Amino acid sequence: MGMTYVQKVIARACGKPAVAVGDVVEPEVHLAMSHENGALVLNQFNEIYKGTGIEAKIWNPDRIAIILDHRVPAESSKTATNQKKLRDLVAKQKIGKFHDIRGDEGGICHQILPEYGYVRPGYVVVGTDSHTTSHGALGAFAFGIGATEMASVWTLGRILNVEVPGTIKVVVNGKFPAHVGPKDLILHLIGKLTAEGANFRVLEFHGDTIRTMSTSGRLVICNMSVEAGATSGIVPADEETLRYLKTEAGVTEKIDVFGADPDAVYEQTIEIDVSKLAPQIACPHTVDNVKTVDQVAGIKVDQIVIGSCTNGRLDDLETAARTLKGKKVARGTRMLIFPASWRIYREALKRGYLADLAEAGAVVCNPGCGPCLGVHQGALGDQEVALATTNRNFKGRMGNPNAEVYLCSPDVAAASAIVGVIADPRNGGR
Amino acid sequence: MGKVVLKVGDDVSTDIIYPGRFMATVLPTETPQYAFVDNADFNKKLKANEVPKGSFIIAGQNFGCGSSREQAASCLHGWGLTIVAKHFARIFLQNSINLGLPMLICPTIEADEGDEMEVKGETIRNVTKGKEFAIQPLPKARQAIIDAGGLVPYTRALLIKQAGK
């Protein structure tokens, strides 16, 4: 019986010829990522070693990535102290992949990992962040774990008690209509599957639409796979993966590319034709509350956010700049731009996107998570409405349980900014 | 025996259990104060120590969806609560196991706030309503972590073995 992509990745990482769905295994970890919550990992890591008389040493510091992104620059002394602890840890344990709050190499973890070529096809990647699913875009089996589990990985170099997940095959065909793209595809899929439809399962993406999609687009769909409950979203690596890793991420070593077995067994196959897909909106307060843009057009928006690990890449900023160039953000609506990394920020600066956006009235903030999780920038007021290209709209997500968040593509966000209400980009923003 | 002190619906996210704005607070000793903080009544009861240890939260499907923040499990653990849900989101379930937060998967559960509940082996009994519900057992590998007292002692034992001590 053939294996799905994730089964193959896990089998390799366990040094076994094959694994079956439901097997409990302990795969080797190739990359273990944390952000500010590394401070809690460190706490639990020290707990593990307590009383053993063994020196607390990370199993392989080159495989640890620590990226400061959630609250940068620090919004409070507490955060600053956590960040300081992590810098001390990095120095002490000689952690290889550290990205501090810097304009040359900083950014959001899920952008930094692919951008710097840290993720490769066939890797097992774990992160103390639920959107670690993003890295499936490069053919890795990547999933979110908690801090204690990460402390265990730091200690042992493998992840304990992983149940080999079943796989849902998602076959996407057709050409996207104008103003419709990967974000609409994944919102549509989450609406279909519901917030728990893929719980404990992997979404494996196939079809012409995926094959011709850029890595940036694949990052969007894998990033949001977790919103359907999926352990991971995976695009098996192909030519585009190689192109991205070699030309954009600067990887020079040989990259191993493999696919799922042709006779792999899937729990379910979902087919989607995107050629007639409309722009999609996730309405408050769950990501699976998905409607088409015309169903919610006209709703007044107080704050528009373009950014995050989902849609803060160069193509997203380009869309926004193209739409807003020479126009104005509607009075009564604030527009915030959060590029996903400083590399993106600098490139957008060079290309003039940031100037176009600022001239239109948008506020360009520093790369980082910013308002996405509502900790220190761009929080919402009571009864305010936000429209964002981020990935979650749970009650309280943007810092206020009495506010509402709608999720959309950069195309919809930019068109809406001009009129100050949710707008359909296909109608020239009306 | 314990009372149901809170009943919630489906898809209760970690942003509800432990909002992102408190994420700079990480230590399990400090997180309980923010448990369900936006549910002001319930949070107040917790902080006034009006909720005895061993009380129950009853939830629908997909409890704990969203972020991987472990604070969502540690803040409930700190109050000695037991969570009964139709089912749990993956990362929350794993975090709870790792920290030793008791959670019971019970797809048929029926209970309301104020009901007396009693757990007996693989069943949970709603004493007030006089009904019994089957608890879904956890996979063996997960049970092993619980039996060890959580992932910290479990990993510690493996570490000691590995070091040949």
Ligand code: SF4
């Ligand atoms: S941008 Fe938002 S979703 Fe992405 S890592 Fe940051 S907080 Fe999480």
